[in-house]
Every structure is written in C-alpha cells, then in structure tokens.
Amino acid sequence: MQRIGVFVCHCGSNIAATVDVKRVVECARLEPGVVFAEDYQYMCSEAGQMKIADAIKREGLTGVVVCSCSPRMHEATFRKCAEGAGLNPYMLEIANIREQCSWIHKDMETATEKAVVLMRAAVAKVNLNVPLKSGESRVTKRALVIGGGIAGIQTALDIAEAGYEVDIVEKTPSIGGRMAQLDKTFPTLDCSACILTPKMVEAAAHEKIRIFTYSEVEKVTGFVGDFTVDIRKKARSVDIDKCTGCGVCQEKCPSKTAKSEFNRGLSKRSAIYTPFAQAVPNVPVIDREHCIKFKTGKCGVCSKVCPAGAIDYEMRDEIITEKYGAIVAATGFDMISLDKYDEYAYKKSPDVITSLELERIMNAAGPTGGHLERLSDGKPPKNIVFIQCVGSRCADKRGKSYCSKICCMYTAKHAMLIRDKYPDTNVTVFYIDVRTPGKNFDEFYRRAVEEYHVNYIKGQVGKVLPQPDGTLLVQGADIIDGRQVLINADMVVLAAAIEPDPTARKLATMLTASIDTNGFLTEAHPKLRPVESPTAGIFLSGVCQGPKDIPETVSQAGAAAVKVIGLLSKDKLLTNPCTAKADELMCNGCSACANVCPYGAISYEDREVRGIGVREVRRVAVVNGALCQGCGACTVACPSGAMDLFGFSNRQITAEVDAICR
Amino acid sequence: MQIEKTAHAAENKEWKPMIVAFCCNWCSYAGADLAGSSRLSYPADVKIIRVPCSCRVNPMFILRAFERGADGVIICGCHPGDCHYTTGNYYTRRRMALLFSMLDFIGVENGRTRVEWVSAAEGAKFSATMNEFTAKIRSLGENVRLGDLRCRN
Amino acid sequence: MTKAEKQAELIRDISGVDPYKCMKCGKCTATCPSYAEMDIKPHQFVSFVIRGEIEALTKSRSLEKCLSCFACIERCPRSVEPGRLIDAARQLAARERGGGFLTTEEVPEMCDPDTPSQLLVSAYRRYRR
Numbered sequence: 006m007q008r009i010g011v012f013v014c015h016c017g018s019n020i021a022a023t024v025d026v027k028r029v030v031e032c033a034r035l036e037p038g039v040v041f042a043e044d045y046q047y048m049c050s051e052a053g054q055m056k057i058a059d060a061i062k063r064e065g066l067t068g069v070v071v072c073s074c075s076p077r078m079h080e081a082t083f084r085k086c087a088e089g090a091g092l093n094p095y096m097l098e099i100a101n102i103r104e105q106c107s108w109i110h111k112d113m114e115t116a117t118e119k120a121v122v123l124m125r126a127a128v129a130k131v132n133l134n135v136p137l138k139s140g141e142s143r144v145t146k147r148a149l150v151i152g153g154g155i156a157g158i159q160t161a162l163d164i165a166e167a168g169y170e171v172d173i174v175e176k177t178p179s180i181g182g183r184m185a186q187l188d189k190t191f192p193t194l195d196c197s198a199c200i201l202t203p204k205m206v207e208a209a210a211h212e213k214i215r216i217f218t219y220s221e222v223e224k225v226t227g228f229v230g231d232f233t234v235d236i237r238k239k240a241r242s243v244d245i246d247k248c249t250g251c252g253v254c255q256e257k258c259p260s261k262t263a264k265s266e267f268n269r270g271l272s273k274r275s276a277i278y279t280p281f282a283q284a285v286p287n288v289p290v291i292d293r294e295h296c297i298k299f300k301t302g303k304c305g306v307c308s309k310v311c312p313a314g315a316i317d318y319e320m321r322d323e324i325i326t327e328k329y330g331a332i333v334a335a336t337g338f339d340m341i342s343l344d345k346y347d348e349y350a351y352k353k354s355p356d357v358i359t360s361l362e363l364e365r366i367m368n369a370a371g372p373t374g375g376h377l378e379r380l381s382d383g384k385p386p387k388n389i390v391f392i393q394c395v396g397s398r399c400a401d402k403r404g405k406s407y408c409s410k411i412c413c414m415y416t417a418k419h420a421m422l423i424r425d426k427y428p429d430t431n432v433t434v435f436y437i438d439v440r441t442p443g444k445n446f447d448e449f450y451r452r453a454v455e456e457y458h459v460n461y462i463k464g465q466v467g468k469v470l471p472q473p474d475g476t477l478l479v480q481g482a483d484i485i486d487g488r489q490v491l492i493n494a495d496m497v498v499l500a501a502a503i504e505p506d507p508t509a510r511k512l513a514t515m516l517t518a519s520i521d522t523n524g525f526l527t528e529a530h531p532k533l534r535p536v537e538s539p540t541a542g543i544f545l546s547g548v549c550q551g552p553k554d555i556p557e558t559v560s561q562a563g564a565a566a567v568k569v570i571g572l573l574s575k576d577k578l579l580t581n582p583c584t585a586k587a588d589e590l591m592c593n594g595c596s597a598c599a600n601v602c603p604y605g606a607i608s609y610e611d612r613e614v615r616g617i618g619v620r621e622v623r624r625v626a627v628v629n630g631a632l633c634q635g636c637g638a639c640t641v642a643c644p645s646g647a648m649d650l651f652g653f654s655n656r657q658i659t660a661e662v663d664a665i666c667r
Numbered sequence: 668m669q670i671e672k673t674a675h676a677a678e679n680k681e682w683k684p685m686i687v688a689f690c691c692n693w694c695s696y697a698g699a700d701l702a703g704s705s706r707l708s709y710p711a712d713v714k715i716i717r718v719p720c721s722c723r724v725n726p727m728f729i730l731r732a733f734e735r736g737a738d739g740v741i742i743c744g745c746h747p748g749d750c751h752y753t754t755g756n757y758y759t760r761r762r763m764a765l766l767f768s769m770l771d772f773i774g775v776e777n778g779r780t781r782v783e784w785v786s787a788a789e790g791a792k793f794s795a796t797m798n799e800f801t802a803k804i805r806s807l808g809e810n811v812r813l814g815d816l817r818c819r820n
Numbered sequence: 821m822t823k824a825e826k827q828a829e830l831i832r833d834i835s836g837v838d839p840y841k842c843m844k845c846g847k848c849t850a851t852c853p854s855y856a857e858m859d860i861k862p863h864q865f866v867s868f869v870i871r872g873e874i875e876a877l878t879k880s881r882s883l884e885k886c887l888s889c890f891a892c893i894e895r896c897p898r899s900v901e902p903g904r905l906i907d908a909a910r911q912l913a914a915r916e917r918g919g920g921f922l923t924t925e926e927v928p929e930m931c932d933p934d935t936p937s938q939l940l941v942s943a944y945r946r947y948r949r
Contacts, residue, residue, distance in 0.1 A: 106703075454841075
C-alpha cells in the first residue's frame, strides 16, 4: 500500500476563492492510501515546496498528489521537488483544480465537489504509480533553421556564434526574406538593405553556417536531439561553385516575360535570374517555366555567354539527408490575397496597390527606380489615400480576425516619407484605430500628423471607384465628425493583412508542431515559453508564430537561438520514461502494435517466456525505449492487452474512471 | 436503475449528469487549460482525464465509465493532421466510430458519446463543446448502467 | 493662398494652437458644459481649422454658446486647447463684422439673462478698446 501525501494549493485566491480547500484536505484524509494532507497559500513557492519535501521525508511518503494549477504549468516543478526529497518524480501526480475547476466555476459548492473528485482521481492513480527511470538519448550538435529571412538569419548567426553548426534552408533563390523587399524601416527610417545585407553576407561567410537556398524541407523524422531531415535542393540549373555572379546570363537571356516575385509582380525579370542585386548567394537560378531552352529545346544563350561554364541544363533535384539536434521554424509571412475585396478596386485599377507594392515603388532598386508614380500613366500622384485594416480585424471569411500589428507603423512611415519627399502630395489615412505600442512608435506616428500634416481620418473606406479621368473616387467615413468623406485620389494604398507563409501548415505537420486557427505556429506557453513549440526540440522565430515587426522578430530570433544553444550544449537528454512495454506472458507476437507505431519503436524477438504452466520460446514484442514517445496507440491495438504504457497504464486510467464515476 | 432513481427522489436531490472527458495532453488538455485561463465556464459535471494522446483511450475505459454510471463520455484530440504523434487521432477516429455504433446498439445512444477535435488554441471551442455536450446529456437524461450479466443472479 | 487658408492661418496665429497636435480623444467635448447647445462640438473645431472650413466655423452657433469657462483648455491632454480656437474664431468673426470692438453701451443689448457673468468679463477683456 502506498503512503500518499495530498497537498492542496490556494494559489492566493485563484483557487481558494471558489474551492473550499480545507474541505478538499479533509476529504483527502479519508481516501485509501492517504496518510497526510495539508493546504498552503502557494505550493509552488519555495516555502510550499519545502512543505512537500519535508512531508515526504517526515511521513515516509511513497506517493504525492498536488492539487493545484495545470500539470502543464508546474508538474515539472513539483516532480523536481519530490526528486530532491528522495522520491521518484513519477510518483507525483497533479490534480488540476485551477484551470479545470476554480477558474471556470463560480459556485463554491459545485467547485469544491469537483475539486474533491479530481483529487480522488489523482489519488487513485498514484495508488497504482510505480517508480520510473528516464533513459538517455544523444544530442546531434547541429541546428536547422527553416526560412532565411531576418528571423532565420539572426537565429542562425546567434547559434553559430555560440560555436554550433547551423544550416539554413530557404525556398527562394536568396536569403533575405521580406525585409530585403522593404525600403525604409520604422521608427528610425534607416534603409532596410543597409542593415540587412551585412547580416546576409555575415551569415554566408560564417564558417559554422551552411545555406541551402532554393531548397525545401521534405521530410522530418526523429525527436528532440536526434532529428533526421530530408532537404530537397531544387535544380538550380546553375553550378553554385562555378558561378561568379557576373550577371551576363541575365542580361543576355532573351526571355524577359516572367513577373519578378521580388518586385511583387510590378516588373519583369529574365528566365535566368537572381531575385535582387544583393542576393546571397549571388548565383542565379533558371526558372524552367519561362526558359526557352526548357520549353522548346532551342536557345541555350546563357550557357554560351557564361564565362565560367556554370550553366547545367541537366541538373536535377537532389535530396540530402542530415541529422539535427534542434529545428527552428522561421517561415515568415505573406500578404493576404485581395481578390475578394472588390470594394477597393484592387484588381480593377493599377493605381490601387498594396503597401508592399508601394514599398517596392519607393525603393531605389524597385520597378520605378524609387520615383513615386502611378503605375497606370507614370504620373506623380497628388492625392494619396491609405486604407488600413484591409483584411485585418475582420470577422468575415474574407479576412483575418487578428490585428496584423505592423500596418499602423508602416503606413505612418509611408505617409511621412511621401510628405517628406513630395511635399505637394496630400496624404490621407483612413484608420479604425492607430496602434503604436512600441518604443518610440507613438512619437513616430505623431510626427506624421504634427510635422508632416498627414491627414488621419478615423473611419473606414466603403468604396473606391475608378473614374473616367483616371482618378479614384474614395468614399470614406469620418466618424469623429460624423460625415461621409469623398476624396479624388490618384493612388490608393491598401494595408493588407499579413498571414503565415503557406509553407507553415505543411511544415507544422512534418514537425508535429501545432498551429492555431489562423495558421500561426503555436508556442508552448503564451507568456512563459513564447519561442518554443509544444513539440520538444522545435523552436519558433519570427512571424510564423504571430505578427511581429523587425525589432520584435530579431529579439525572438535571439531568444530561439538561446533555447537551441541550451539544448545543443547538453551531451545527453533524458528521455520520457512513460513508454510502452509488452507483457511477454500475454504477448502473442501478432504485430498489431508494430503496425500502428508511428516511430518504428517496436520490434519482435524470440524470447524464453516463463509463467505459471508456461515455459517456451516465443516471438514477443519489444519496445525500444529511446524511440518510443509514449503515445499509447499500441496499447489499444493490442488484442490480448499485453501492451501497456508506463505513467498512463490501463489500471491507472481505469482507476481514474472509477474515482470519477462514483 | 429504478432503485437509483428513487434514491435520488428520496434525497430530493437534483440529478446531475456524470461526464467523463478524455483529453490528449498536447492539444485538448491545453485547450481546456486555455478555457480555464480565459474563464470560459462549462458545467462542473465534466471531469477531465489526461491521456498522452486520444489514441491511448482504450474502448475498455469507456465501457468501464458506462458500467460505473457515467452518462456521457467525450474524447478530445488534436485536429486531424496535427497529432503530436502524427497519426494517433486517426486511430481514435476509426476505433470510436466502431465502438460508438456498438454502444448505440446495446442502448447507449450516440448522443452520449462523442469525439471532438480541440486544439491548444481553442479554449472557446472547448468550453462551447462541453456546454453543448452537457446540454445534450441533460436532454437525454440518466443513462442505463451497463452491467456484467455474469454477476446477476 | 485662398481666403479660407489665410483665415485658418489667422486663427492659428491668434490662438497659438497647433491643431495637428490633436489626438481626437474627445476630452474637450466630454468636459464642455454647453455641449448640448453647440452645433459644432469642441473636438470638431480642430478638424474644421485643419480642413480650412473657417466660414462654417465663424457662422457656427457654438461661438456664442461657448462659455469661455476654459474647462477644455485646462483638461486638454495634448495642449491643443480648443477653447482658444473658439476664441480666435470669435475674434475673426467680430473683425469681419467690422469695427470688431464693443462699446460699453452695446453690451447690455447682447446680454440675455442666461449669459454667465464670466463670459461678459472675458468678452470685455478681449473686445474693449
């Protein structure tokens, strides 16, 4: 029989205000196996933990139940405490009487009754707990960063600086990401390229960093410390080692009809191309869809003009397999499609553009050479209207329910830059709220209003009507003055919502990392573990986790790097001891368990089985504890009930069911 | 059954459904926690048992619950494709489809059993599901207790 | 420069107010004791000056209804002080009517019994010779 101690936490008033903790303690004393029970203000505090440790020693406890917050919060804390007091950590269970009781019930009687039941279930489980011991697994001292934007670059640099090898996988031909497309950055207005390109070069030159551009992650297997990843290096058709980046091929390429992805389709590019002049690596790729050689077989100009002989039309996709200890997702974002927003005439008029398109137009290396002009007739616009929250904070299916966070600031930036460079231009911004929570952000926005006299109007735009004279009639509301506003604009800029890059969803499935309803990767804890995925060994960097600006992305990238470094600095990891095990006496070697195991952790061996009246050599299932992750699929598949899971055994769960239904 | 009902009546106690919810550790349990930290209430009749994955839920546990007088059993797991263990919830889906039709056949109506996908970010969905499920169980009333015929005389 | 623009600048000069500093928080309107009788509310004055719609401003009933109690000036978190704009608009209106100054004899005629004495004092302070 176990000697169980029950500890009930008040959690200040979080639990004690709705649960009669004293009654839980009294009821606990009546439970079988319980020899000690007490309550305390904050069990997780040092004094609270001391109480547990003391009781374990004093009362000779063999099992502990802590009635407190969610095990996801403090199970590790209390298990460590129990271990410190000489008790096997797996002899401790948590009854969740905060998140699943006191916080959701208002009536004290009801909440207390439920808390008692939850406590009983935990006690019933602990009565059947057995000491478990963690195994060890090795750590591959190399990290993989998926995505080569500012988030990925910064994470890779920080990890590499700590002395660990890092690989960056980037799907486009160059690293740089969205930040490379930006002209200036808020709130300091320094040039994006000037602060990004040195980092790109540093990453490329770093001896610990390998960059796979034009590559995608194909398959991920394994677990924390020991991931195996297949990376598809798409056929570049240009030998990355031979190419000198002279650019002659791009000049001579006769096919110049493809839309430049980098310029958001506002300009054309050659079929053999680097996305932008500062690309890293400065090695072009052949876009086979537009290449005449690949389409008709006749051309080969690039091959003829290349002085280095780097063009290779025969190149094929190559799949390389690498091992990693940790993986960082840094897949970034894209703007949502505006196809469904007919009211803004985005598809009808070339002078209705998105903010990212404006960013390219304002950029000296962009499609207009940095001159602000209308895409329809090349004339400088005199009246520009910005519309914020296009698709953000939208309850309907066309948009996103969340705030995209960066639009207020970049719109203020655009408005200010335009008023600064073209003082004759009238700039109007329609907004729902101006959100500027960041260092020097509000001052920046106020500068746009007070110094640059940007006309901010609180209200949305209902309609943009292209006029016969080429202007755009913007019909908006000024809800502060309570009137409709009509503006004849030459250009309309839409601050479209941002959404996670479409690759994030596929990647999440590969990594078994969870994603939220909006497609952003979920963090392990919104406050306390913001850069870790709930899946061990997977970390999050940048906008793939949620909308962020550059400073925030860089800090999160650094934080993710620190978590990776912390993991890679360990030589061995303790494995989860809650693994499956087959009872040899009951196992008949049918293979049902191996068929459902997602980790290939189950194999079969001929073993001598001894039992009452049995002594024979038989094929039985053997679970590899290092590979088993403890999902329990096999335990249910087993027709003879031989397979069981440590920590969540059949008897334990049945005991919980019994305790609840009584 | 009959005896129990009278017992309730004698005590003049309101009947409260007994609902067991199996929640996978990675998505639904975290979703339940989120419901809690967002203070989204649902009836106290729901008691949660944490399992590593929804595929850990052995049909035996569900039968046991009904044998012990549960009025409803709900299993919550990660959304298809999001399982922490890659494929666990697919097994759950298939196993439970079979089990529930068998239960229906022996008199435990389909409304008393349910499989629901709740992610770690769906606190609101968790709460809404539990409210709805409890309301359903309330409308169905007390369950017939499954019994082992071998123990009857 | 159009007439309206000139007038707007004049109002800014007289009042010493930078209307662009306004955040549209509405505290002036919230605090105004004559709110109910005004056609243009205190927070809207700023927008009228920015848009250069001075004509509407000087013709507004609000000019007479403002009590010059200075509550909006006292409480404005951005030091925009719309009360000063109203004052300036009044002066502009008075100047445009010609003369622009009051004689002591004129005052009793303009009074109605509800006019608070504070308004009279401030008017006299501003419009006397």
